[in-house]
Amino acid sequence: MTTVLDGIVDGVLEDLAARQREVPLAELKARVADTPPALDPLPGFRADGVSIIAEVKRRSPSKGALADIPDPAKLAAEYAAGGAAAISVLTERRRFGGSLADLDAVRAEVAVPLLRKDFIVTPYQLWEARAHGADLALLMVVSLEGGLLAELHGLARELGLTPLVETHTEAEIARAAEVGAEVIGVNARDLTTLQVDNSVFAKLSPLIPAGAVRVAESGVAGPEDVAAYRRDGADVVLVGEALVKSGDPRDSITKFRAV
Numbered sequence: 001m002t003t004v005l006d007g008i009v010d011g012v013l014e015d016l017a018a019r020q021r022e023v024p025l026a027e028l029k030a031r032v033a034d035t036p037p038a039l040d041p042l043p044g045f046r047a048d049g050v051s052i053i054a055e056v057k058r059r060s061p062s063k064g065a066l067a068d069i070p071d072p073a074k075l076a077a078e079y080a081a082g083g084a085a086a087i088s089v090l091t092e093r094r095r096f097g098g099s100l101a102d103l104d105a106v107r108a109e110v111a112v113p114l115l116r117k118d119f120i121v122t123p124y125q126l127w128e129a130r131a132h133g134a135d136l137a138l139l140m141v142v143s144l145e146g147g148l149l150a151e152l153h154g155l156a157r158e159l160g161l162t163p164l165v166e167t168h169t170e171a172e173i174a175r176a177a178e179v180g181a182e183v184i185g186v187n188a189r190d191l192t193t194l195q196v197d198n199s200v201f202a203k204l205s206p207l208i209p210a211g212a213v214r215v216a217e218s219g220v221a222g223p224e225d226v227a228a229y230r231r232d233g234a235d236v237v238l239v240g241e242a243l244v245k246s247g248d249p250r251d252s253i254t255k256f257r258a259v
C-alpha cells in the first residue's frame with residue numbers, strides 16, 4: 001500500500017535530483033569545509049525545565065496553509081527571543097512550502113541551534129544540511145530501512161550534526177536505540193495516515209533509553225499540551241502550527257517554557 005509518506009518522499013527525491021545536477025557533492029563538501037562548526041544543542045535540551053524547538057512551517061499535507069511567513073528570519077528572531085532551545089526549519093518544498101533558502105535566512109539571523117527538518121534519505125541531504133548551516137538533522141526511522149538509518153546517523157555525527165531520530169512505534173524506538181541515538185523524538189502524527197494522537201508519546205516515552213533526550217513532536221495547541229508532554233517525560237517539545245499561527249510567538253514560547 002502506498003502511503004501519504006511515500007508520495008512525499010517521491011517528490012523529495014525528484015527535487016533532490018534537480019539540486020544534485022546543480023550542485024555536485026564535491027562542491028557541497030568544499031562549502032562544508034568553509035562552514036563554522038555545528039553548535040551542540042544538547043546542553044539546551046538538557047537544561048532545567050522543558051525546552052522548546054520552535055518550527056518554521058508554512059503549510060502541511062494535513063492542515064494545508066498555516067502561515068505565509070514572508071520573512072522566516074524575523075520569525076526565527078522572535079523564536080530566539082522567546083528562548084527556543086533550537087529552531088526547526090522545514091526545507092521540504094512541495095508539501096510544506098520550505099526551502100534551503102529559508103534555512104540560510106534563519107542561519108544568518110540567529111545563533112541558536114538549527115534543525116534541518118526534511119525527509120532525509122540520502123547522504124547528500126546531510127551534506128546540504130551542514131553546508132547551509134544546520135546543527136541538527138531529522139532522521140525518520142520509518143523512511144530509513146535496513147542499514148540506511150545507521151549509515152545516515154553515522155554520517156550526520158561525522159559532520160558534527162546532532163541527529164533527531166524520529167519514531168512513532170515501539171519497534172521504531174528499538175531501532176533508534178540500536179543506532180545509539182542521543183536525541184529521540186516521538187511524533188504524535190502518523191505520517192503514513194496523518195492522524196494525530198498525542199497519547200503516543202506517553203506510551204513510548206518509557207521505552208526511550210535512559211540518558212537519551214526525549215522529544216515530543218506535534219499536536220501542541222497551547223501550554224496545557226506542553227505541560228502534559230512534560231508530565232509524560234518530555235525533555236523537549238517541538239511545536240510548529242501553534243507558533244506560526246500565534247500573533248505573538250515570543251510570548252507563546254515564554255508561556256510554553258513556564259509550564
Ligand SMILES: O=P(O)(O)OC[C@@H](O)[C@@H](O)c1c[nH]c2ccccc12
Nearest residue numbers: 187217218219220238239240241242
Ligand atoms: O505543527 P505541529 O503539530 O506543532 O507539528 C510540528 C512538527 O512536529 C511536525 O511539523 C513534524 C514532525 N515530524 C515531521 C516530519 C516531517 C515533516 C513535519 C514533521
